[in-house]
Amino acid sequence: MSPAAGSGRVLTVNGGSSSVRFAVFARGLERLAHGRIERIGLADTTLCATGPAGPCERRVEAADHAAAASVLIDWLAAEGILEALAAVGHRVVHGMGRTEPQSLTPELLAELERFAAYDPEHLPREIALMRACAVRLPRVAQIACFDTAFHSQMPPVARRLPLPRRYAEQGLRRYGFHGLSYAYLCEELARLGDPAIRRGRVILAHLGSGASMAAVLDGRGIDTTMGFTPASGLVMGTRSGDLDPGIAYYFARSEHFDAERFQRMVNHESGLLGVSSVSPDVRDLLAREAGDAHAAEALELFCYQARKTVGALAAALGGLDTLVFSGGIGENAAPIRARICAGLEFLGLRLDPERNRAHAPLISAENGAVRVRVLHTDEERMIARAAVAAKEEM
Numbered sequence: 041m042s043p044a045a046g047s048g049r050v051l052t053v054n055g056g057s058s059s060v061r062f063a064v065f066a067r068g069l070e071r072l073a074h075g076r077i078e079r080i081g082l083a084d085t086t087l088c089a090t091g092p093a094g095p096c097e098r099r100v101e102a103a104d105h106a107a108a109a110s111v112l113i114d115w116l117a118a119e120g121i122l123e124a125l126a127a128v129g130h131r132v133v134h135g136m137g138r139t140e141p142q143s144l145t146p147e148l149l150a151e152l153e154r155f156a157a158y159d160p161e162h163l164p165r166e167i168a169l170m171r172a173c174a175v176r177l178p179r180v181a182q183i184a185c186f187d188t189a190f191h192s193q194m195p196p197v198a199r200r201l202p203l204p205r206r207y208a209e210q211g212l213r214r215y216g217f218h219g220l221s222y223a224y225l226c227e228e229l230a231r232l233g234d235p236a237i238r239r240g241r242v243i244l245a246h247l248g249s250g251a252s253m254a255a256v257l258d259g260r261g262i263d264t265t266m267g268f269t270p271a272s273g274l275v276m277g278t279r280s281g282d283l284d285p286g287i288a289y290y291f292a293r294s295e296h297f298d299a300e301r302f303q304r305m306v307n308h309e310s311g312l313l314g315v316s317s318v319s320p321d322v323r324d325l326l327a328r329e330a331g332d333a334h335a336a337e338a339l340e341l342f343c344y345q346a347r348k349t350v351g352a353l354a355a356a357l358g359g360l361d362t363l364v365f366s367g368g369i370g371e372n373a374a375p376i377r378a379r380i381c382a383g384l385e386f387l388g389l390r391l392d393p394e395r396n397r398a399h400a401p402l403i404s405a406e407n408g409a410v411r412v413r414v415l416h417t418d419e420e421r422m423i424a425r426a427a428v429a430a431k432e433e434m
Contacts, residue, residue, distance in 0.1 A: 048126030051116070052423040053109070055131070055169045057161050057308075058082075060108050063420040064091075064121050072121050074420070077108045087111060091119035105165040109172035127181040128173050129427030131419065132166050133217060133270060134159040135186025141430040144170055144182035152184075155211075159269055161307055183427040190219030191254070191261050198263040198356075214267035218246045220426075221417040222254050222261065225364055228415050236361035236411070243353050243360060245346070246417065247376070248367035249277035249320060253346070255353040263356045265349055271307050274349060275342045277320030280310035312338045322369050322376060343379040350384060360387050360410050366417040374399060381412065 049072065054061040058081065063074040075089025077100065085102045089095070096115070102108040116122045130144070136155050142148055149167060156163045174182050199213045225244050229237035236242045242256040251274045254264040265273030275281045283306065291297040297305070313320035316338035318328065329336040354360040365377050374396050381391050388409025395403040404412035 048124045049121065050424040050427050051125060051128045051173075052420045052427070053112075053128060053130050053169055053173065054419060054423065055105055055162070055166045057165065060105065060112065060169065061420070062089075062112055063424070064116065064125075065421070065424040069421065069424060071421075073116070073119060077102060077111060080105060080108050087115060089115060091115075091121060093119055105168040106172040109169050110176060113173070113176045122177075125177065125180050127183055127427045127431045128177060129183045129185050129423040130166060130170050130173070131187060131220060131423055132184045133162040133187045134215065135184075135188040136211060137188070137192065137215070138186045139189050139192040141183050141185045141189075141426040143430060144174060144184050148184060158211075160303065161270070181427075181431045183430045185220065185423045185426040185430075187217050187219045188215045190222045191216030191264055193260050194262055194264070201268065212268060214264075216252075216254070216261070216264035217266045217270045218250070218252045218254070218264075219261075220419040220422040221246045221366065222256075224418050224422045225366055225415055226256065226259065229362065229364070229413075232413075234362055234411065234413070240361040241354070241357035241359050242362045242364065243350055243357070244364045244366065245350075245370050245380075246367045247274075247346070247365065247370035247373075250279065251276045251346075251367065251369070253349050253353060255357050257357055263353060265353075275315075275345050276311045278308050278311045278313045280306040280314070281345065312342060315341055322373050326373070326375060339376070339379075343376060346380045347383060350380065351387070354387055360389070362411045362413065363389065364413045364415055366415050371414055371416055372399065377403070377412075377414070 048067065050065045052063045058079060060077045064072045066072050073089065073091035075087065078086050078088065080102050081104060085100050086097065087100045088097045100111045102111050136158065149170065152163060152167055170182060194216065201208065201213055203212060222244050226237055229242065237259055239258050244254045244256060246252055250270060252264060252266045255262050267273065271279045273281050288302055291302055311320060312325060316325055316335045318335060319325060325335040325339050329339055350363065365371065369376055378391060378396055381389055389412065390405040390408035391403055391412060392405040399414055402411065402413055404410060
């Protein structure tokens with residue numbers, strides 16, 4: 041029997057800085073509806089969704105994430121799929137060390153609000169979504185599912201920040217993110233019978249507009265690229281990734297940046313967009329790179345940093361048995377996968393060019409010592425499973 045059997049439908053809510061992704065799952069975890077609300081707070085806010093009545097795309101009014109939650113619930117009611125809704129699972133990017141999903145209580149909400157500075161790009165919006173859903177659906181269980189939970193077993197040396205010890209005692213450490221995606225990918229590797237997920241060395245690469253990698257040893261996450269916030273680690277669509285901390289001082293002195301202005305730059309104006317000056321989207325940059333040196337430089341930097349990171353995480357693992365590409369870029373950009381892997385032959389990693397171009401599930405060459413896989417991730421399904429499990433324990 042499915043874990044969701046007998047527990048009714050589950051709505052999953054995944055809030056971003058200017059968007060909300062959602063899905064509704066039936067008792068057996070069949071997907072009944074899915075979609076997104078994009079460009080929240082702008083004049084052209086759009087609902088793109090698919091439900092029992094078919095696809096829907098229309099302009100909506102949503103000045104903030106709370107208003108977007110009402111738009112979502114109204115659409116679900118019109119589609120007739122709010123009936124028998126048993127739980128709403130919310131993706132919460134920062135869990136401050138929590139290892140399990142938790143029922144949404146006033147105490148938990150208050151604590152999340154106290155720690156909003158840990159993740160100012162996500163937590164305030166996620167809290168607004170949770171509060172709005174609780175008001176509109178007062179008899180439905182609200183469950184918080186934490187993206188950091190997957191990384192909770194990292195060894196102390198991988199969690200530690202080299203700051204004065206008193207700050208570690210206040211909770212400043214490396215937390216890691218994209219954990220719901222990584223948990224799903226580990227389950228997929230187990231389903232596929234990949235021996236490395238049970239006893240071996242795996243690198244998971246979640247490459248999208250937000251990008252990170254995780255090192256998994258014998259099924260346990262031991263390190264990852266994102267640290268205290270999701271702005272750290274790899275170069276991303278609009279996020280800088282790791283920077284010399286002296287850069288903050290430089291901008292404060294030379295450009296008179298305050299903390300908020302610096303935060304906006306490293307999260308929304310940097311990465312592929314900042315280097316290319318044209319787009320944060322790899323598809324746009326691949327189309328332009330032949331005639332646009334800046335676009336080509338942005339892609340080169342992205343692949344170079346990713347390649348270095350595979351090497352670093354392989355060092356932490358003591359070698360490599362399986363590399364997994366996932367996320368929008370990892371699943372769909374064959375040239376990026378090829379460029380990241382080029383030069384990693386010393387690890388025993390070799391791609392089959394034809395398999396790679398075809399986005400095959402297994403793209404490594406027959407004579408390669410490392411399995412290289414392309415797997416679709418499904419954070420919404422993981423949220424639904426976690427919400428069901430948490431509700432059953434209530």
